[in-house]
Amino acid sequence: MGGAVRSPAKAPDRAAAARARALREAIATHDHAYYVLDAPTIPDADYDALFRELAALEAAHPELVTPESPTQRVGGAPAAAFAPVRHAVPMLSIRTETDTTADAAAKFDARIRRDLGLPADAPPVEYVAELKFDGLAISLRYERGALAVAATRGDGEVGEDVTRNVRTIRAIPQRLATADPPDVLEVRGEVYMRRADFEALNERQRAAGERTFINPRNTAAGAVRQLDPAATAQRPLRFFAYGLGEARGFAAPVTHGELLRQLRGFGLPVNGDWRIARGAAELAAYYEDVARRRDALPFDIDGVVYKVNALDLQRTLGYVTREPRWAVAHKFPAEEMQTRVLGIEVQVGRTGAVTPVARLAPVFVGGVTVTNATLHNEDEVRRKDVHVGDTVVVRRAGDVIPEVVRVLPERRPADARPFRMPAECPECGSAIVRLPDEAVARCSGGLVCPAQRKQSLLHFAGRRAMDIEGLGDKLVDQLVDAGIVRTPADLYGLDAARLAALERMAEKSAANVVAAIEASKATTLARFVFALGIRHVGEATARDLARHFGGLDALMDAGESALLEVRDVGPVLAQSIARFFAEPHNRSVIAALRAAGVRWDEQPPQRGAAAGPLAGRTVVLTGTLPTLSRDEAKALVEAAGGKAAGSVSRKTDYVIAGEEAGGKLDRARDLGIPVLDEAGLRALLAGRHP
Numbered sequence: 001m002g003g004a005v006r007s008p009a010k011a012p013d014r015a016a017a018a019r020a021r022a023l024r025e026a027i028a029t030h031d032h033a034y035y036v037l038d039a040p041t042i043p044d045a046d047y048d049a050l051f052r053e054l055a056a057l058e059a060a061h062p063e064l065v066t067p068e069s070p071t072q073r074v075g076g077a078p079a080a081a082f083a084p085v086r087h088a089v090p091m092l093s094i095r096t097e098t099d100t101t102a103d104a105a106a107k108f109d110a111r112i113r114r115d116l117g118l119p120a121d122a123p124p125v126e127y128v129a130e131l132k133f134d135g136l137a138i139s140l141r142y143e144r145g146a147l148a149v150a151a152t153r154g155d156g157e158v159g160e161d162v163t164r165n166v167r168t169i170r171a172i173p174q175r176l177a178t179a180d181p182p183d184v185l186e187v188r189g190e191v192y193m194r195r196a197d198f199e200a201l202n203e204r205q206r207a208a209g210e211r212t213f214i215n216p217r218n219t220a221a222g223a224v225r226q227l228d229p230a231a232t233a234q235r236p237l238r239f240f241a242y243g244l245g246e247a248r249g250f251a252a253p254v255t256h257g258e259l260l261r262q263l264r265g266f267g268l269p270v271n272g273d274w275r276i277a278r279g280a281a282e283l284a285a286y287y288e289d290v291a292r293r294r295d296a297l298p299f300d301i302d303g304v305v306y307k308v309n310a311l312d313l314q315r316t317l318g319y320v321t322r323e324p325r326w327a328v329a330h331k332f333p334a335e336e337m338q339t340r341v342l343g344i345e346v347q348v349g350r351t352g353a354v355t356p357v358a359r360l361a362p363v364f365v366g367g368v369t370v371t372n373a374t375l376h377n378e379d380e381v382r383r384k385d386v387h388v389g390d391t392v393v394v395r396r397a398g399d400v401i402p403e404v405v406r407v408l409p410e411r412r413p414a415d416a417r418p419f420r421m422p423a424e425c426p427e428c429g430s431a432i433v434r435l436p437d438e439a440v441a442r443c444s445g446g447l448v449c450p451a452q453r454k455q456s457l458l459h460f461a462g463r464r465a466m467d468i469e470g471l472g473d474k475l476v477d478q479l480v481d482a483g484i485v486r487t488p489a490d491l492y493g494l495d496a497a498r499l500a501a502l503e504r505m506a507e508k509s510a511a512n513v514v515a516a517i518e519a520s521k522a523t524t525l526a527r528f529v530f531a532l533g534i535r536h537v538g539e540a541t542a543r544d545l546a547r548h549f550g551g552l553d554a555l556m557d558a559g560e561s562a563l564l565e566v567r568d569v570g571p572v573l574a575q576s577i578a579r580f581f582a583e584p585h586n587r588s589v590i591a592a593l594r595a596a597g598v599r600w601d602e603q604p605p606q607r608g609a610a611a612g613p614l615a616g617r618t619v620v621l622t623g624t625l626p627t628l629s630r631d632e633a634k635a636l637v638e639a640a641g642g643k644a645a646g647s648v649s650r651k652t653d654y655v656i657a658g659e660e661a662g663g664k665l666d667r668a669r670d671l672g673i674p675v676l677d678e679a680g681l682r683a684l685l686a687g688r689h690p
């Protein structure tokens, strides 16, 4: 159109502008009726007609498009990454009550009464009991009534900016329905998907020959975190508001219940299934009632939430670490289902441990379809008396591996077969041996066994070992199966072209993996020793070995008696370490790793007691400390020369117990080991021993 004359800018078309505004308002009203009030006001076809008219109008008059227009809910160009958003008020999570009986309500109520210092004859505390939605927590920031930012929880302090994705969710108003909006109102709530919408989505996926999704929760969470907003727009997401973050210029109500009404008044979807409950008995009654109605709800929940209703009492109760004292999540027991055992196979782990796994007729339990469950070891199979052909009860709680709870003996068919541990490893054909005093049977194939090789490589690349990001199980499977990688040293010979030639490997990710492998070369001796995967050598032992010997050669040449001089190294460990380094194959892999450029700073050996106020002391941490995370406390103990151990024994010097400390605390009391709180730990670190 080289010499064409540009048409003069169009005069604003008032009629079109007015029509566009009217259409936008009408659509917002219908969205509200449909998603918030659950009471559609017009047929879908009429709604679609309004939408099409607005889209046509905006196409003809692009200057009429506003960011808040419903037509903008369809997405837009994909992003490269999400920008970080610092939450003005941290997004906390809530303490989960693990007791799944109604007693949990009484425990929570008793704790609240104690924390509030209420006498026994004080009237019942007033709570709000709500559903615990199973989705993804989101914070919506409205500035002067307009949706400005939507962010995920992230680590609670900093989340991800998912505004463009969240704008595609019709249930979320672009603007608060009030003439006098607060300056800032951060609404906290859950993005979720209804079960029927999820089923319909999977139906569409199947029809299109695409992969189906696992459950509504993962699908909703995945959709919010799509880099392509247009993809999010294709997922039928919904939202429920249940709390507040930052609020400015907002006449805050007096109770949580009023807040929920107020949010609904602003046009936000608030689930109506909440109740005021006075005292523990009414909380427990709500729990029982919801548990009964759970399957009839149109969406998934995983429990109920109790909140102190009066906001001033919430403020009085305050927070422990990152959790409010005024709320608790009371979960439902893990779902159990019956299914049939089609077979019992064995899986081989890194150390050769052979684990029996039940192959199950697919069963939907705890939100996913389960097709296998671990049986732990041979004795466990015998104890539970699981036969192939049995009908069993399986359970899945949270993200843990599904397990077989029990067999239904009355439903055992005549041709049921007991499990027999195979004599040979199914992966490499080596003998499976079980030592007399061990619960587990092992494949004796060592690194000849591809299954052990894969697991060793995954361990080697792990975050706490060599920390090679992107080297996950799928990639390791491919590399080992194709014979490209046999030992960890082979990883350092990989190049991007070779990786990119693998199936499902994009050029970019191949380059990323190669860069991660390169970066992993600069490491520490402790990480390297841990990465080798020597049996019984965990992170703490690896650190002790690195300190004691200072360099790798001294460690490799140490005999069992020299190893026994290392703190906390006993005969079993000493033998395992010495055998590992005596193995010529292991020595050559180590030599190849060093030749490839894997390196660390060697230090002079640090024998005997470490320096620092906790030198030579062993400390066990348990429960939640008020201000220190577990990792922070552990780092402080180690920096002071102490050892942070995982379990309490007679060798433990101190147990540091926080809230919700469990069995370790009991054991410390049984053994008469001093128990301290965080303040006590700080005193120890300052050199003051009790």
Ligand code: IVH
Pocket (backbone or CB within 6 Å): 092, 093, 094, 095, 130, 131, 132, 133, 134, 135, 136, 137, 190, 242, 243, 305, 324, 327, 329
């Ligand atoms: S209140 C400060 N209420 O469960 C309290 N959370 O840790 C903030 N959830 O991250 C949470 N339904 O994603 C609250 N009715 C409800 C909820 C709820 C689901 C989620 C939320 C939170 C997690 C608990």
